[in-house]
Amino acid sequence: MMTIPSPSTLRGLAPDEAAAAWLVRIDAGPLGPGDQDEFNAWRAESAANAAAFAKAEAAWKLFDGAPGDPALDALRASALAAGKEPRRGLWAGIGVGIAASLLAAVALGTDYLPFGQKADAPQLAARSAPAADATPKAPDSGEFATARGERRTVRLADGSAITLNTDSAIRVGYVADRRLVRLLRGQALFEVAKDPHRPFVVQAGAKQVTALGTIFEVRLLDSDRMKVTLVEGKVVVDEGEDRPADDASVMVPAVLGPGEALLVSDGARPVKFKADIDQQLRWREGFVEFNDVTLAEAIAEMNRYSGKQLVIDDPATGNLRVSGVFRTGSPERFAAIVGELLPVRQRPLPDGGVELRAGR
Missing domain, CATH: 3.55.50.30 (Phage tail protein beta-alpha-beta fold)
Structure with missing residues (x-):
């Protein structure tokens, strides 16, 4: 079995190689005071080192969270062949070579995600940029869409993230007192950063969903039906600003708790029911x-x-x-x-x- 790399063996390595080795070392157990100081100094030494370690952590998450993907399955098989260790000890047994292989998988793009998924995130976009200062500013406005069969994650300026499912589109337009997003078509999962002074409002058809900090999904089923599913936190579903002027029916605001869903149809009473969240969100995988x-x-x-x-x-x-x-x-x-x-x-x-x- 390969040995755990020590800090003294890392001098002279390229940032990606050193980052992989540090991740192997850290995964094996807490660093001692001296090693921790050396790690902190190495990471602070340059923006390249810091970016390489962030990429290494992304590689770990990708490696551990994408069963069924052929490229990662091959790397997983190599890792398991290198050392039979419990999950947390896996990196300790595989050494720098396999760790670097995992980083190589992510070098295809830290925005490499299984099943055609895309990600719009500052740290991902920076992958192809030579300098740390090239990271673009996350948006707080704009339109984003997916084609049929595609998924895409958009990270916004306030830290919120929106994952679009197949053939979906949103329009983002943050203002001073509200964070506004319109679901133009399809389905999206909203992971909302907390901000008690600016509610997060999703407009879908003639209805809207309001949250402060939570995780929920909205799907436009057709022109007059939508479904809201709450994963975490609390949301309110009520009439939106686009309700037709001649529509005499007014929806009574509905409050959802975690694990609840609401089916809203124009001209019909909303239906609230318990949702199987795992089943509901399998599309992300x-x-x-x-x-x-x-x-x-x-x-x-x-x-x-x-x-x-x-x-x-x-x-x-x-x-x-x-x-x-x-x-x-x-x-x-x-x-x-x-x-x-x-x-x-x-x-x-x-x-x-x-x-x-x-x-x-």
Whole structure:
């Protein structure tokens, strides 16, 4: 088994190599006073050293949090082969070589995220810049969007983060007394930085969601329906500024607690219900989960993530029920699995789509 690098072995290493070695050393256990002083001095020595260590920490999180991604699976296999240690001891057993390999994976881009995800963050954008001072300022206004099958995280000036799901768009416009975001289409997860003096307001259709510091998701289901799901904190859902002037119905403000969701439809009474948060947020990992839904409903959801569309040849087939967790963006794989679960067969279409029809 490789030994844990000591500070004396790090002199003369490039910043990325030294950062990987320091991470191995720190992961093995608390630094002694002398080592801690040397680490602090090394990190403060240059902006390059500080940036390299931040990248090393990002590599650790990426390595540990992306099961199923081929590039990281290969690195994980190499690490496990180098030393059989408990989770926290893994880096202690793999030495500088494997640590550098993990950094190499992130050198593809610290903005490398599995399943086509993007990230708009100051520390990520700085990856390609030669100088520490090149970090761009995080925005507090602008429009951001994703294509079909894409995800993107936007980090804002106040520290809030917005993750857009497939085919989604937002418009951000912070003002002095409010942090305003309009969900133009699709679905987004909002991780709101606390600011008791400036509420965070998401406008979606004719309704709005107001928070101070919390985590919640908003999805525009169609032109007159939206769903709000609260992960953490508290939000209020009520009428927005864009309510038509001739609309006599006024929604009674609804307060959501963690684990609750609210379905709001124009002209109907809002429906509040308990939500399975893990199931709801699987899209962030590139998956969707179905629990006894019709095949037609499952296909409608899968079609959000790919230009290659799934179609059904008759209503009876669409009424079959399906459950399971499926990777997004792969209609052929979905059709193949459904063909094993249900009495349906698949037929490729000239446009690249897949038709599901009754029969084996």
